[in-house]
Amino acid sequence: MAAPAETELIARAKRGDVDAFCGNHHDAEDLAQEVFLNAYRAIDRFRGDSSFHTWLRRIMVNSFLSHKRRKVLPQSADVTEGPGFAISGSDRTAFNNVMVQQILQRLDEVSERQRLIFVMKHQEGLTCEEIADYFGTSVGTVKKTLFRVVEKLRQEFCAPEIRLSEGSNARLPEIP
Numbered sequence: 001m002a003a004p005a006e007t008e009l010i011a012r013a014k015r016g017d018v019d020a021f022c023g024n025h026h027d028a029e030d031l032a033q034e035v036f037l038n039a040y041r042a043i044d045r046f047r048g049d050s051s052f053h054t055w056l057r058r059i060m061v062n063s064f065l066s067h068k069r070r071k072v073l074p075q076s077a078d079v080t081e082g083p084g085f086a087i088s089g090s091d092r093t094a095f096n097n098v099m100v101q102q103i104l105q106r107l108d109e110v111s112e113r114q115r116l117i118f119v120m121k122h123q124e125g126l127t128c129e130e131i132a133d134y135f136g137t138s139v140g141t142v143k144k145t146l147f148r149v150v151e152k153l154r155q156e157f158c159a160p161e162i163r164l165s166e167g168s169n170a171r172l173p174e175i176p
Contacts, residue, residue: 031067035060050136061134065116065124106156110149117142118149 012020038059046055107115113135120126120134121142128142135142 027067031063034067035063038063054136058134065119102157103153106153107149110152114145114149117145121146 132139
């Protein structure tokens with residue numbers, strides 16, 4: 001079942017809205033050309049272990065993810081916009097921007113496969129089934145990998161709780 005935003009894009013595309021179909025059509029044309037050039041360059045490595053469609057789809061997804069990695073977000077991008085960020089204010093914005101940067105840095109410490117699975121799920125919005133199909137593995141393996149990456153991030157960001165006695169202020173030696 002298509003997500004609501006995806007359903008709206010499909011409806012707009014059916015009404016003839018080209019932007020709804022491919023977003024920036026120049027990027028779409030460049031990506032399509034890149035996919036077929038990459039496939040042409042790699043055709044001698046196609047072993048036939050999977051269908052040609054699956055092989056080409058992997059090239060397409062990899063090209064798309066590479067394109068997204070090459071795009072640089074503007075410095076003023078506010079990661080606190082959108083659902084889940086109801087708190088406003090420059091302090092909260094700064095904190096959230098720092099947290100996103102730290103998460104991205106921590107993702108550099110996991111394997112490429114784990115990072116790709118995490119990004120496909122949490123940034124690209126793919127389902128575990130779609131990710132499993134892409135990697136040719138089971139849904140359980142995808143879920144287990146996601147759990148491990150999230151657990152690693154939790155451990156990295158988990159700070160010990162500071163307990164203070166009633167009525168006292170914290171002194172520097174008390175703070176770990």
